[in-house]
Amino acid sequence: MTEIPFKIDVPQESIDLLQQKLALTTFPDELEDADWDYGTPLADVKRLISRWGNGYDWRKHEAALNEEFPQFTRDIEVEEHGTLNMHYVHKKSHVVDAIPLLFVHGWPGSFLEVRKILPLLIQGSPEHPAFHVVALSLPGFGFSEAPKKKGFRIEQYAEVANKLMLSLGYNEYVTQAGDVGYFVTCEMANKYGQKNLKAWHSNFPIAAPPSPFTKPLAFIKAVLGMFTEKELEGLKRIQDYQEKGSGYFKIQSTQPQTLGYSLADSPAGLVGWIYEKLVHASDDYPWEDDEVLTWISIYWFSRAGPAASIRIYCEFTRANLEMAKVQPPTNVPIGHSYFPKEILSFPRSWLAASNLIFESEHESGGHFASHEKPEELVDDLRRMLGKGGPAFGVVSGKTGFA
Secondary structure: OOOEEEOOOOOHHHHHHHHHHHHOOOOOOOOOOOOOOOOOOHHHHHHHHHHHHOOOOHHHHHHHHHHHOOEEEEEEEEOOOEEEEEEEEEEOOOOOOOEEEEEEOOOOOOHHHHOOOHHHHOOOOOOOOOEEEEEEOOOOOOOOOOOOOOOOOHHHHHHHHHHHHHHOOOOOEEEEEOOHHHHHHHHHHHHHEOOOEEEEEEOOOOOOOOOOOOOHHHHHHHHOOOOOHHHHHHHHHHHHHHHHHOHHHHHHOOOHHHHHHHHHHOHHHHHHHHHHHHHHHOOOOOOOHHHHHHHHHHHHOOOOOHHHHHHHHHHHHHOOOOHHHOOOOOOOOEEEEEOOEOOOOOOHHHHOOOOEEEEEEOOOOEOOHHHHOHHHHHHHHHHHHOOOOOOOOOEOOEOOOO
8 A cells, every 4th residue: 555645636627617617607597585584595506606606716715725735645455445546644743752643524524524633733842742643534525535336335335444544654643533533433433442542532412312221311301301401402403404404415315316317417506505514514605606616626635536436425325324313432532522502402301421531511513523623622622632631641751743
């Protein structure tokens, strides 16, 4: 498994084709008072499509990404699925004793989600630890090769991620993830915990409703409605998500190929589909148009095309992986960061576990924590894994301090 340096270099013909499609966009009609009630507003999509075709400079942003991110590709052999060529970012800290950390993105994210926290994580000081950071593009996302056969499930994503870390010489490491990345790192902890994965952190913790047998005290509290004000707000957000915001999940987990034609052929379709998630899942984050377009361009110019990424939902669902029934491992220390506008926010008693060693509540922030609240997320990792923290020294011989 040889590492090959990588630079993003989208063929000019792909950019030219995008420009042609943007110029020929046909927009749907819209109700006069629709606003966000029926989906992404027409005015927003028209503005973004206009900017994408006139003013947005992909080459400028491509150059910036290549400058900021040391990128590589490497072939990873996946059991029963052959070899996949994986794209990843690998940035080492100047601190030799830095802690290896794997960052795993979700959908509709990409390796781009590590952008703001990367320069913070590699910094070391007498007060906080430093990290060697790896951020992979999951199979089918960004510039990683997509699986070719059915049945590429959570176990395979976890296998790829663990093998990547081992190939880089990181036999022991920690992880940080949200969204789909939560499930990948959860499976990694279950399969490779203690031996390889030494601690994991998430800003998207999942919990099953308590039962009299699993968590009797939490069950009694739930039956009696003994929730804090914040927990009630969180439960309301879950209800709103299930009733109004989970349509994408149903489609992507049942018939992804049907949706894929629209995402692969129509820039406007891709903008409408992803922009809605960026706005709804964040906490009033001030998205700039070029910022959004760079985010979406990673999907448009991705190696396998934007349709490949959404199949992850279908494979997870067909493997009977249900979000509220995922059982986190008990053999690896866990840390949680709670952001109030996360799309799923469970009562703390539901999340309680003997190996939950770190929790941090925040006053603002949403689903894209590494992008919306980079300083806060990095501070949580430092406090969890630094001197005096509950997971200090979990990686053998790696404290993060010079």
